[in-house]
Amino acid sequence: MITLIRCMQLLILLAVSAWNCGPGFAQGTPAANSAPASDTRTLAADLKLERVTLREGTRYDGLVQGESPETIEFLEVRRLPGRPMYLMLRPLARKDIRDIERLPAAAHAELSARLEQFRRRTLIQGREIDDLELTSKQQGGQTIWSHAGEWFTLESTANEQMTRRLGVRLGQIFAAYQQLLPPRRKASDRVHIRIFGSTAEYQAALKQLGFAIGNPAVYLADRNLILAGTELDRFDAELARVARQHEQIRKELEAQIAEVPGRVKKLGEELEVAGVSASERLRIVLAEQRKWSDQRKALASQIATIDRANEAKFNELTQRMFTRLAHEAFHAYLQTDVYPSRQYDVPRWLNEGLAQVFEAGILELDSLRIDAPNLAALEKLRADLRGSQSLRLEDLLKMSSTSFLAAHSDATRTGLERSSRAYFYSWGLAYYLAFERGIFDDPAFETYISSAAANMDPVKRFELLVGMPLAEFEETWRTAMLAIK
Numbered sequence: 136m137i138t139l140i141r142c143m144q145l146l147i148l149l150a151v152s153a154w155n156c157g158p159g160f161a162q163g164t165p166a167a168n169s170a171p172a173s174d175t176r177t178l179a180a181d182l183k184l185e186r187v188t189l190r191e192g193t194r195y196d197g198l199v200q201g202e203s204p205e206t207i208e209f210l211e212v213r214r215l216p217g218r219p220m221y222l223m224l225r226p227l228a229r230k231d232i233r234d235i236e237r238l239p240a241a242a243h244a245e246l247s248a249r250l251e252q253f254r255r256r257t258l259i260q261g262r263e264i265d266d267l268e269l270t271s272k273q274q275g276g277q278t279i280w281s282h283a284g285e286w287f288t289l290e291s292t293a294n295e296q297m298t299r300r301l302g303v304r305l306g307q308i309f310a311a312y313q314q315l316l317p318p319r320r321k322a323s324d325r326v327h328i329r330i331f332g333s334t335a336e337y338q339a340a341l342k343q344l345g346f347a348i349g350n351p352a353v354y355l356a357d358r359n360l361i362l363a364g365t366e367l368d369r370f371d372a373e374l375a376r377v378a379r380q381h382e383q384i385r386k387e388l389e390a391q392i393a394e395v396p397g398r399v400k401k402l403g404e405e406l407e408v409a410g411v412s413a414s415e416r417l418r419i420v421l422a423e424q425r426k427w428s429d430q431r432k433a434l435a436s437q438i439a440t441i442d443r444a445n446e447a448k449f450n451e452l453t454q455r456m457f458t459r460l461a462h463e464a465f466h467a468y469l470q471t472d473v474y475p476s477r478q479y480d481v482p483r484w485l486n487e488g489l490a491q492v493f494e495a496g497i498l499e500l501d502s503l504r505i506d507a508p509n510l511a512a513l514e515k516l517r518a519d520l521r522g523s524q525s526l527r528l529e530d531l532l533k534m535s536s537t538s539f540l541a542a543h544s545d546a547t548r549t550g551l552e553r554s555s556r557a558y559f560y561s562w563g564l565a566y567y568l569a570f571e572r573g574i575f576d577d578p579a580f581e582t583y584i585s586s587a588a589a590n591m592d593p594v595k596r597f598e599l600l601v602g603m604p605l606a607e608f609e610e611t612w613r614t615a616m617l618a619i620k
Contacts (some may be wrong), residue, residue: 182246184212186236187227198246199237205229210250213573222250223570226620238398267302269295282310286318286472287325287464293332293367301330308461309468311496311505313570314487318472326467328460329362329416337364351456356470361463365456380441388434395427458612462494476557480589483536487558488565508619512562519556520613528609532593561578563616571615574600 184196187209199206209248211223238246270281273275280298282289286309291298305328331337334351340362341348344355352363402423406416466486474481495509519525539559568574592604601608 182212182249183238184244184246185238185241186234187232188234188236189227189231190233191231195227197222198243198250199235200224200247206236207232210251212513221288225506228620232449267299269298269302271295284325286468288327289330290327290331293338293365295318295331297332297367298330304457305460305464308457308464308493308496311493312468313467315492315505316469316473316575319474320470320472324471326359326361326362326464326471328457328464331364332368333363333366334364335363350459352459353465354466354511356466357473359467361460361467363460365454381438384434384438384441388431391427391431391434398427399423457607458494461496462490465490465493469520474584478586479584480586481584482530482532482593484534484557484561485565485584487539488561488563489569491558491562492566492569508566509562512559513616513619515555515559516563517617519559520617526560528560528564528605528612529594530563530599532597532605564612567615568601572601 185199187195187197187207189195195209195211197209197211199207205228207227207229209225211225213223237243238603258283261543267282272279272281277292278294280291280293280295282298284306287305289298289305290301293301293303295433329340331340337351341353343542346353349351351360351365354361399420402420406419422590468485469489470476471480491509491512492505495503495507495512534557539561574580577600579600579602583596588596598605598608
């Protein structure tokens with residue numbers, strides 16, 4: 136009898152502990168997040184990796200993350216001397232694979248866990264919304280929220296919670312920049328980002344500065360300033376309603392958790408007084424535990440559902456702005472922290488191409504994935520490559536900066552079409568060089584963007600970068616772009 140009662144007490148204790156650590160209500164920080172955010176290269180130093188070798192000879196090291204009869208989902212791990220480790224997801228067709236070198240099951244599981252740990256520890260400024268440090272001031276009868284990040288300063292007329300969300304997303308964007316192009320210097324003057332809670336405020340600010348631009352964000356290089364506008368103010372009432380729902384459901388859940396020990400004890404006593412056998416009492420108590428556990432899960436699920444709807448609404452309102460913001464902020468980051476124009480000459484096609492890589496980033500968990508293709512640019516590029524009058528890379532390399540400016544002004548339709556074409560070809564070339572050729576890790580890249588190379592013939596300059604005649608490279612590049620899945 137004593138043993139049975141002790142077992143019941145232990146089961147009840149475990150059940151209460153589980154309730155206290157349910158989704159969204161953990162009393163501590165997960166182990167993957169509790170370690171200090173040290174140099175990610177330390178985490179990667181002794182990883183044992185799996186390998187996929189393609190029939191044409193290309194090899195990828197990393198983790199077989201998923202499989203189907205037709206494809207392998209491979210998470211490539213890139214670790215280069217003097218560079219942070221970063222990950223790239225590659226869907227590979229089985230018919231293209233010559234060999235897969237797998238790790239034993241235990242080593243595979245360990246690798247999977249450590250890569251997940253890496254993803255969670257990647258340096259992301261302001262990743263916790265509630266931890267973001269904000270200050271406020273009154274200006275013209277309006278509250279202005281400010282945040283001083285490591286790589287940018289943020290000023291926002293949106294409300295406090297929206298400003299926190301904006302700060303977190305910007306931190307993720309700047310962390311993504313650093314994964315592909317680590318900073319080479321720490322700029323004394325961080326780029327300043329000013330976000331308006333309504334497009335009317337944004338347009339008024341642009342007008343005051345003498346600009347008439349339709350884009351939802353713009354980078355003013357001479358002022359090291361980015362302006363962006365959205366309709367977040369309209370979301371205020373919805374946010375307040377969601378917050379009230381959260382609080383009500385959370386109170387219900389906490390009240391249930393607090394009642395569990397007493398209810399279980401009372402139930403056991405009533406059953407014992409009623410003469411119910413020990414084995415039957417155990418069965419009844421466990422059944423009640425399952426019922427209460429289901430109720431807890433249902434309430435937690437309600438909160439999760441509200442959170443998802445809230446996040447979806449936020450993304451809907453800000454998607455266009457963040458797309459452009461990621462694009463413009465990259466230009467600022469490249470100029471201030473990586474390759475300042477007074478020391479380097481980054482061709483305009485490369486600058487614009489990389490900006491498009493980041494504008495199409497996919498938010499996953501707490502990081503921004505940039506390895507996935509920019510689908511809008513890819514669709515346009517493939518359609519053009521299949522046409523009879525596709526753009527030659529020689530023409531792209533020789534384009535002046537003004538060829539890219541039509542999209543930023545009230546230009547003629549011909550100018551806009553030419554500009555649009557230049558943009559999606561620039562994306563395709565930059566994406567291929569970054570993720571298929573790893574060109575930024577090649578010493579030749581430093582030579583390519585040096586100020587001394589600025590006066591070279593653009594074609595000759597590019598051939599030195601890729602180590603082959605342009606015609607040969609272009610054929611390989613076109614094949615690769617048309618084959619992207």
